[in-house]
Amino acid sequence: MTGATPGRDGHEVExxxxxxxxxxxxxxxxxxxxxxxxxxxxxxxxxxxxxxLARDLPRFHPSFxxxxxxxxxxxxxxxxMRLPAAAGAEGLIVPLPMGDPLTxxxxxxxxxxxxxxxxxPLIIGGALTSAxxxxxxxxxxxxxxxxxxxxxxxxxxxxxxxxxxx
Amino acid sequence: xxxxxFRKVDRPEEGGPRLVHxxxxxRLVEEAQADPARFEALYRKYLAQVYSYxxxxxxxxxxxxxxxxxTFLAALTNLGxxxxxxxxxxxxxxxxxxxxxxxxxxxxxxQRRRTLRRRPEAPLEAAGSVVGSVDxxxxxxRKDEVAAAWSAVGRLPDDRRxxxxxxxxxxxxxxEIAGVLDRSEGAVRVLIHRAxxxxxxxxxxxxx
Numbered sequence: 001m002t003g004a005t006p007g008r009d010g011h012e013v014e015x016x017x018x019x020x021x022x023x024x025x026x027x028x029x030x031x032x033x034x035x036x037x038x039x040x041x042x043x044x045x046x047x048x049x050x051x052x053l054a055r056d057l058p059r060f061h062p063s064f065x066x067x068x069x070x071x072x073x074x075x076x077x078x079x080x081m082r083l084p085a086a087a088g089a090e091g092l093i094v095p096l097p098m099g100d101p102l103t104x105x106x107x108x109x110x111x112x113x114x115x116x117x118x119x120x121p122l123i124i125g126g127a128l129t130s131a132x133x134x135x136x137x138x139x140x141x142x143x144x145x146x147x148x149x150x151x152x153x154x155x156x157x158x159x160x161x162x163x164x165x166x
Numbered sequence: 167x168x169x170x171x172f173r174k175v176d177r178p179e180e181g182g183p184r185l186v187h188x189x190x191x192x193r194l195v196e197e198a199q200a201d202p203a204r205f206e207a208l209y210r211k212y213l214a215q216v217y218s219y220x221x222x223x224x225x226x227x228x229x230x231x232x233x234x235x236x237t238f239l240a241a242l243t244n245l246g247x248x249x250x251x252x253x254x255x256x257x258x259x260x261x262x263x264x265x266x267x268x269x270x271x272x273x274x275x276x277q278r279r280r281t282l283r284r285r286p287e288a289p290l291e292a293a294g295s296v297v298g299s300v301d302x303x304x305x306x307x308r309k310d311e312v313a314a315a316w317s318a319v320g321r322l323p324d325d326r327r328x329x330x331x332x333x334x335x336x337x338x339x340x341x342e343i344a345g346v347l348d349r350s351e352g353a354v355r356v357l358i359h360r361a362x363x364x365x366x367x368x369x370x371x372x373x374x
Contacts, residue, residue, distance in 0.1 A: 045363075045366040046363065049362050050334075050362060052311075052369070053330065054334055056311065056315040057316070057319065058335070059214055059218045060214065060218045061213070061214045062234065070234070071206060073235070074205060074209055074242055077242055078201075078202035078203045078242060079202075079203065081202040082203060
């Protein structure tokens with residue numbers, strides 16, 4: 001920890017104290033006093049105190065080690081925030097097609113859905129994380145395999161898939 | 167999303183008035199919101215201020231570090247929720263991000279204080295680090311002066327002490343302090359005024 005003299009604006013301190021002096025003056029007039037605050041009134045002491053605090057209350061800086069260690073930790077947290085659905089993609093929600101899959105979700109449309117393309121493998125993390133997700137995944141795969149074929153290439157691909165041992 | 171906040175500033179040397187952003191941290195905040203890795207710029211900028219605030223409140227190096235760490239981690243993970251609320255009355259140099267950050271720091275410090283067994287005492291040994299000359303006799307006198315000032319500030323009621331630290335150490339405007347302490351600007355002026363009065367009396371008291 002090291003002490004550092006901050007670049008304080010002396011005018012700001014003076015403005016603050018002067019502001020108080022002005023308010024004291026107005027208050028004195030308001031209560032009908034026959035004179036305002038004199039240089040020996042508390043404002044002078046306040047001015048000296050403000051100067052002293054500006055001098056004696058420095059801004060501190062933590063150790064370099066602490067600063068860098070926290071910077072690394074923040075960077076690590078920032079990385080996780082930036083890539084929430086990256087490696088592993090735990091908790092990824094896979095939207096299932098609703099309604100008529102032929103009219104509302106054609107082959108091309110599935111490209112926009114994470115993990116929803118018919119031509120790419122559906123990966124949900126390293127493992128299915130819940131029974132609900134397992135059922136959803138199973139239902140989606142069943143629907144993909146049993147829906148009417150969209151074209152000759154798709155029919156051919158499915159025919160190959162059916163020949164594989166399960 | 168942050169709402170636009172502009173202020174017309176007279177710059178005769180630049181060909182007349184122009185519009186400037188009110189929150190001086192707006193660019194840094196927006197960059198960090200878009201890419202959390204850019205939060206580092208805000209971290210470096212405000213580290214010493216947050217740490218100082220925590221140190222003056224907790225009077226312990228390790229406690230201050232802990233509160234500082236909690237503050238910046240909370241700020242980073244909640245940055246998406248931050249909304250700029252600068253007002254024209256806040257002035258050109260106002261930073262609503264700094265106010266938001268210090269509100270987090272205030273909570274972090276309050277949590278640490280609750281866990282401490284007793285009220286922290288003024289860290290008088292740290293006063294030595296403020297004195298930098300090689301004149302030992304003069305250093306001793308200066309150290310006494312600094313220690314007396316710190317003790318006087320440390321004896322203030324919590325709200326007055328906080329207002330004074332935010333004003334003199336963190337150099338915040340009255341509007342910013344009002345935002346951090348959740349008080350009106352008038353109340354903050356009174357707090358600082360009374361705090362200065364108390365410290366002045368304390369320092370003039372020969373029995374101290």
